[in-house]
Amino acid sequence: MAGNLDKLRVEFVEGITTGVLNQLMDDLLAEGVLNPGEKDHILEKHTIRADRARDLFDTVRKKGNTSIKIMMERLQTRDPALYNHLMPQ
Template sequence: MAAKLIKVRKNFVESASNELIKQLLDDLLDEGVLNDGEKDSILEENKGRADKARCLVDAVKRKGDDASGKMIAHLKSRDPAVCSKLGL
């Protein structure tokens, strides 16, 4: 699953809205994939939308296939159009 995230990273960065990024961060926090510090770091240290999206994908893919699978599942439920565009 981490390989899938790496493959779609560029298109995710181009496609994800600020709202989608925040929703995914909340979902991944609830699932225990990310902790509060990681979520806050992604939001506060990255001013631009694209930088937040890039940092989110990188943080999740480093955590492995299980975490990546959870992000993809949440992406599918939150924004099927983006998911379809990414080929997930």
């Protein structure tokens, strides 16, 4: 599974836009996957979109498979094309 997540991380970072990234962080905050401090940390520590995406992915990944599943479900709603690229049927 770790290898799959490493590949997923690379493609997530490459494909996500700033707007979707911000919406996704808001969604994860509302779902309780992220707390306000984690979201603020990601936004304040990084100014580059790719760095924010990496930090978000890594933060969610550390929380386990349920958190990753929630993030991917929200991504499916926010950016179906990216979701379908990351999670081909």
